Amino acid sequence: MLFPYSREFPMQPHSLLHRIDGDLLGRVVAAALSRGGDYADVFLEERAESSLHMEDGAIRAASNGTVAGIGVRVLAGERTGYAFTEDCTPDALYRVARTAAAIADDVRDVAPVQVAARRPRDLYRTAVPLVGAAPSERVPFLERAPAAACAVDERIRKVNVSLNEEVKTVAVASSDGVLVEDVQPMISFRVMCIAEDGDLKTSGMSGDGARRGLELLDGDAPERIGRLAAEQAVRNLAAQPAPGGPQTVVLGNAYSGVLLHEAVGHGLEAYFNHKGFSRYSGQIGEQVASPLVTVVDDGTIENERGSINVDDEGNASGSTVLIENGILRGYLHDRLSARVMDVLPTGNGRRESYSSMPLPRMTNTFMPAGEHSAEEIIASVDRGVYAVQFGGGQVEIGKGDFVFAATEAYLIEDGRIGAPLRDVTLIGNGPEVMQRVTMVGSDYRISEGMWTCGKDGQSVPVGVGMPTVKISSITVGGTA
Amino acid sequence: MSATDLARLAVESATAAGATSSDAVVIESDGVTVLVRDGQTERVEQECSRGLGIRAYRGTRLGLAYTNDLSEDAVRETAQRAAALAQVAAEDEAAGLPDAADVGTFDGDLDAMDASAGSWTADTWITRALRAEHAAREDERITMSEGARSGGGTSRLALASSSGFAAVREQSHAFTAMGVFATGEQGERQRDHYATQATHLEDLDRPEDVGREAARRAIRRCGYRKPRSGAFPVIFSPDVSRDLVATIAQAQAASRVDRRATFLADALGESVGSRHVTVVDDATLPRRMASRAFDGEGVRSRRTVLMDEGVVSSWLADSYTARRLGIAATGNASRSFANRPGVGPSNLVLEPGARGPDELLGDVEEGLYLTELFGMGVNLASGSWSRGGAGIWIEKGELTYPVQELTVAGDLRGILAGVSEVASDLTWHGRMATPTLRIDGLTIAAG
Structure with missing residues (x-):
C-alpha cells in the first residue's frame, strides 16, 4: 500500500514521506504523462481535525475525524487534467493518473520519473501540539470565554464558543523531480455573542487563529477574545444608521x-x-x-x-x-x-x-x-x-x-x-x-x-x- | 460492503463501544466538470468522493467522528471514537435521535435520478460547454470569453440508525455556466454570466440559450452611469429575489432562533412581511435539486410554509432545534459526513403574484431595476441590510441606462414589510423559485 491510513486517531507520526514509496510515485507521474502531457504532479494529503463547540456554557458536541486523498494533475500546454481518489492503493492511483492524463492525446512511453525529497523551512514552531489531546483537557479554555463575555454587560444574552484544531500533512511529487512534504498545524478559536435590549438584537464576533499549537490560548486569550466579541455586540446596540x-x-x-x-x-x-x-x-x-x-x-x-x-x-x-x-x-x-x-x-x-x-x-x-x-x-x-x-x-x-x-x-x-x-x-x-x-x-x-x-x-x-x-x-x- | 451496510456497521460498532443510540451517514459523489475557453478544453476535473460520519449518544451526550477511509476496520474505529467523544459533551435533554413519529421516507416519486446519468462522460459536458461558448460569442460586442463550464454527476446518501431506520437517497445533477466580457462603446469592459442547473439533463436550458443569456447580461451593463442617491422603489429581478428569499429562510432557521441570532427570534405568528410574501420550503417536489425522501437524520420530507402572507408561520427545524424550541421537526436537517448536522432549507419557493414583471416596471415613475446584489452586508441578528448592487435605472415605467457601483440598504423588517407586489414570473434556478418583486423604502447610494 502506498499511503496507508493510520488506524489510530490522531495519525501519528504525521509524516507521510516515510510511508511513501518514492519509486511508485515516480511510476505514477510517468503514467500521468503517458498521453503526452508536459508536466504532472501527485498531491497527497492526510488531515486530522478535532473540534469542540460550546453553547450556553455547555459543551454541545465534541467531534474529530480524519480525511485523506490523492490528486493527480497533468498539464498539456495550458490545458489541465485533474482527478483524485480517496482509495489510496497503487491501482487506484494509476487509474486516476490515467484519467488525468487524458487531457493530452499523444500516446507515448515515459520512463519512471526520479523524485528526490527536499526539506522545507519551518514556519510553524509549535509548543503544545494540536489534535490528539483528550478533549476534556481543552474544555476549560472554552469555559473561560463566556464568563468574560457576560461580565462585559448584562445585555449579553448568548455566547457561543468553538475551538478547532487541524494538522494537515501534504506531500507533492512532480515530473520536475520534486518530492516535498509539509506538516501544517492550524488552530482557531472563535466567540460569537448576541446582545439584546428590548426588541434590539446585535451580534459580535471575535477570534484568533494561527499555524501554531495550543499556546495560542496562553495567558488570557480566551477572556480577551470573549470580551472583544461582547464589546462589539454591546456597542452595536447603540448604533445609528450610517450616512x-x-x-x-x-x-x-x-x-x-x-x-x-x-x-x-x-x-x-x-x-x-x-x-x-x-x-x-x-x-x-x-x-x-x-x-x-x-x-x-x-x-x-x-x-x-x-x-x-x-x-x-x-x-x-x-x-x-x-x-x-x-x-x-x-x-x-x-x-x-x-x-x-x-x-x-x-x-x-x-x-x-x-x-x-x-x-x-x-x-x-x-x-x-x-x-x-x-x-x-x-x-x-x-x-x-x-x-x-x-x-x-x-x-x-x-x-x-x-x-x-x-x-x-x-x-x-x-x-x-x-x-x-x-x-x-x-x-x-x-x-x-x-x-x-x-x-x-x-x-x-x-x-x-x-x-x-x-x-x-x-x-x-x-x-x-x-x-x-x-x-x-x-x-x-x-x-x- | 454497500454504503447502507457500512452505515449499519458503524452504528453496531458504536453500540458495542457503549453508545446508547447513534446514527451514521455514508455520503458518496461522482462527477466530472469541464472548462472550455476559446474553443479549447482547458480543464477536465474528475470527482469521486466518499465519507462516513457517525454521531453517537451516551444518554443525551453527543460525540461525532468521521473518516473517508471506508474500510471496515476504519469504520469500526471511527464509531468507537464517536462513542468515546460522547463522554466529553454536557448532558443536553434536547439531544438524541429524531422522534419515531417523524422518521420515515416521503412516498411520492421524486424522480431525482436521470436515467442517462450512467452514460455521462467528459465529452457530454465538453460538447455543451463548446455550444454555450460559441453562442455567447455570436455578438461582436462580446470580446472575451471567461470560459464555459459544464458538468454533472450523481450523489448518494445512505443513513442507518440504532432505532432501525436504514435508507438510501440518490440524485443526479448537471449544470452549464458561461461567463463573458463585453466591451462598450467607450471601451469599458463589463463581465457577466449565466448558469443553469437541474437534476436531469433535459431540464437544463439549452447551451445556446445559456451562452446568449450571458452575452445579453454583459452587453446590457455597458454604458453604465452612477444613479441618483435617495429612496426609490426597487424592482428585484428573479435572481435578486432569490438572495432575499434565501435570507428569509436563514432568518427562520430554528438553530438561529435558538441562538437568538435572528431578528425574527420572537416573531412566530407575527405579521412581519407584507401580504404579498408567502415563502414555502418543499423537499417533495419532483425533479428539484433539493428534493429528497428524508432529511439528514431520517425525518420524512414535507412541505413547510415559512411565511404565510407576511406572517411567520413556521421555523425550519431539525430534531434537536425542534426539541429546544418545543416545535415539530420539519425535515430540514442538513448533513455532510464531516460536520455536526445543522438546519438548512430544501427547495424554496416565493409564491408568485398575478401581474407580469413589465406591469410592475410600468408602475415605477423613477427607480431601480436591480439585477445583481453582492457582498455580505446582511446582519441577521439586527436585521441591518446593506449591499452592493447593479442594475438598470427606471424612468417613467421604462428601463433606461445601466447603473453600477451603488449600494442598496434598509433593514430586513422594513424590506419584508415594503414588498408592495410580487410578479407572476416564477423562475426556477437550482433549488429556488422566485418571481420579480417590488420593494419600497430602500435607500440607494452612489458616488
Missing part, C-alpha cells in the same frame, strides 16, 4: 486589510492576468495606486494563518511586492501562470484539498506602515466614517468593483470619533479607491488569524494586515 453616499473613510488598522485583499489582491492573482481577465492585466510598471500605497503578499511570516512553508505545488512560499509606492510590480503565480507568463512561480499555488487543482492564491496580504499617527488621521477628517471591523468582502475581477461590509464603524465629526454606526457596506472600484489613499498610519498590525478566502469553490486560510489609512472618498451604503 449614505460618498464619504471620507478612515480604515482602522489590522482588519482593514480585507480592503487590500479584495481591491488589490484578487486582481493580481495571475490566472486572471495571463488570461487578460483582470482590471490589472498588462499594467506591470504602471501607476495603479496612490504613491503612498505599497502592498505585499508574504507567505513566510512565522506562525501566521496564511503562511505556508511550501505551496500545494511544492514550491517554497515567498514574499512578493505587488504594488510599490503606487507602481504595479508583480502578480501572484502558481506554476501554470508562471510558465505561461515566463516568470518564476511565487509560491502561491494553493488548493483547498486533494479534491481541487491548485490556483494562484494569496497568503498574508498587507500594507506596510506609513508615517502618520492614527490620531492625526482621524483628526484630519471633518465628517466621515471610521470603519474598524469587517464581516468580509467580495470583488468582481473584470472591472475591479469590490464591496466590503463593516460590522463595527463610527461616525467621525470634527476630527473626533463619534456615534457607532449600524453594519454598512462600502463599495468602490479597486484601482480608483487605491488612488484615493491620502494618508497611511504608522500603526501597522496584522489581523488576528480569522480569515478564510473563497474562490472557485475552494477555501484557503489567509492573513491580512494594515495600518490606519485614510481614503478621501468611497461610497458608503447607509440609509441616513
